Amino acid sequence: MILKFKKILSIATFAVGAMSITSVMAHHSTTMFDKDKVSTITGVVKEVQWTNPHVAIFIEGTIKDGDAPTLWLMEMTSPGNLTRGGGWSRNVVKVGDKAVVDFSPLRNGNKGGALKKITLVDTGKFYTADIRAQERANLEETVQK
């Protein structure tokens, strides 16, 4: 009984810990990210939130060689826009994937950014997240297969 309680407690603690790395985002401008800068993080995908209105990927990795790995939040546009503009689907990036992410960092120095491109190390496949990449008709004729 006590063991069971401890197990529940540990799960609950994990859930709270996992929750603390997430928050909310609705329809807003993206100038909190510095579009003039591009940083690159290499690491492992820890969580994918394929949710509206903005998809997020959490990646643990390093920006400079020799740094200790840290957890970063990468923001994107909506599932529908990623599908049309970047050839995404829900499962193209999965927890555990090794990845390299190019991103525009938050201006305030926190560990977050606007994802520009994610490249999967094992396959070399890459996906971009530019909402403006869908600004023409009949995208299927040109979008990444």
Place this chain on the structure above:
Amino acid sequence: MNNKFLSVALAMSISFGFLSLAAQAQPSNKPVINPPPTAKDWANLAKLPDWSGVWNPFVTDQDKQAKTNMPPWTPKVNEQIQFQLAEEKAGRPPPLFVDCLPEGMPAWMLITHNAMEVLFTPGRVTMLGESDGNRLRRIYTDGRQHPDDPDPTFHGHSIGKWEGDTLVVDTVGISPQAYIAISEAAGIPNNGDIRVIERIHLVGKDELHDEIEIIAPKVLTKPWKTTRVYFRQRARKFDIVEGVCLEGYFAPRKDKFGNDIFAPIPVDVGGNRIPPQ
């Protein structure tokens, strides 16, 4: 005798007066019924232009117009807009649309980043937005007029008529709180008495243009005109998907019993997910 006659006449006239007042209080007409569509009504839809498919917005042009086609704001409103633009430029974008209330009219048409689809049924054109389950416009094309005093709503009361292949839409009854926005970070509540007139039509095969005129005397010195452009997609993989804005306020988690739940997550006043600390 005369007095009696007079008093009877007076009583009768008062009674008739009340009767006629009572008659006036009754509805003068039967309730207006929306008739069931006929086979001809359905067949007539085939004569309308083809707006099928998914329409995604020309965001780059929205951005451009925020610089080149500024609404004629009143001086007082212009001060607020200029402050918002400066804040956005400084990396502190004002959080206009971070509460998941509908963007409403006319902001939806002006600054959306998300696709929509348009449905024709007898007597109605319906616009359905992708992100937000609450983006929905009902445009009545059955010849009705606006109600005398419509309840204010985010999308207002819209009536439309076809002029050739152009749908002309007139919208009133918009909530005063609904924004006139030029970007996701710059805009002002219309503050009441707004009217929106749109001419929506195809340009070429796969572009939909919404020529918008906004009359908003509380915040604009004169009517403002702008055209917003949408691109057509037909690939099935680009079909509209469900997009519930409030989903962003939750994360998929397990409860203590192992059930799949949406767990609420803290709200950042600026509308951001909080990065790892």
